[in-house]
Amino acid sequence: MYAQNVDTGVTRLRSKDELSDAEREFQDRIDNDIRIEPKDWMPEGYRKTLIRQISQHAHSEIVGQLPEGNWLTRAPSLKRKLILLAKVQDEAGHGLYLYSAAETLGVSRDEMQDALHTGKAKYSSIFNYPTLTWADIGAIGWLVDGSAIINQVPICRCSFGPYARAMVRVCKEESFHQRQGFDIMMTLAQGTPEQKQMAQDSLNRWWWPSIMMHGPRDEDSVNSAQSMEWKIKLFTNDELRQKFIDQTVPQAEYLGLTIPDPDLKWNEETGHYDYGEPNWDEFWQVLKGHGPCNRERLQARVDAHENGAWVREAAVAYADKQAAKRSTAVSQVA
């Protein structure tokens, strides 16, 4: 998802009687659905894992603006441009809510950004794919924001208060994103044969990355088990992926578009769609930095940060000057 393959630092899940008193008390609170707040005692592993997960989520929101930003100046009408601008602006807000939530754990914004810019921190694999046509903006809203909703709604109930509260705000804004994407797809699918073909081509390119975005298969992952024990992950990757597929297939049928998976078929017995195996090799390559746009995305972030440095410095200098002026004014009155 927006946070993929988050390392918890554990090699095996410990049973309750292996925990220290403080750890056991902490785990009891989580088991009883009592939210953990920033100033409460927490195991170091919980804190570190959350910083990793929330900051990775935040980086995804910020880097996620880039593929869509590519079409802001090329949107086919003023109305579409305004809508896309609003959507991309929302994503900047999501990044901010999440960075703020992570900051309550004692990590600074600068540290997190630094980790992104130096390649130490990850962001979602999905944003390393290019947006080649206008239809890709539709596919992203429909499939990527659609996946985001499925992933983020449960996090509204996660064990860490600031993360859960940030997710509530995010989720309120997310359905607008998905609908604007579907609306673009619908317009193209019901348009000229060329437009419909453009929509199909976009679905062909975005389907598998969207499937892989939910993360690797996680049956045996100790990180996943630990995160679920801590309730900072509430469903497995496979559960979320299945939910996404079950929800999306009928939508594609409505659009008259074909999902590029020959193994996709309804399974009467399980009540779910069966689906084919994605190319996990590609997924790991993208995660390691070898996707089609990894370098370009990171460079765009670093450039924005460096080219904006003088603005940040000037704002501080101005604020200092104003504060100095105010304090002389006050001492003159006195």
Place this chain on the structure above:
Amino acid sequence: MKEWPLWEIFIRSQHGLAHKHVGSLHAVDAEMAIENARDVYTRRNEGVSIWVVPSAEVVASSPGEKAPLYDPARSKVYRHPTFFPMPDEIKGM
């Protein structure tokens, strides 16, 4: 360069409720904090009034003292109206 200070943001919605904490953000001064809060937290008419408070100025009760701090309230159940049984015949109370 030093990081911009952190501000806590409170918004009052149109429905006459009290200001409510909605999140935090970085800004160089109060004026910028209000402008950023408007852009981030009121894009969908969520509010008609914004308070910004430097996070460093917030004094919080300590979570470790939760038990002693709230203990005095626990033994005083008579502060709740349901403590007093009312006969069925009595209406409007």
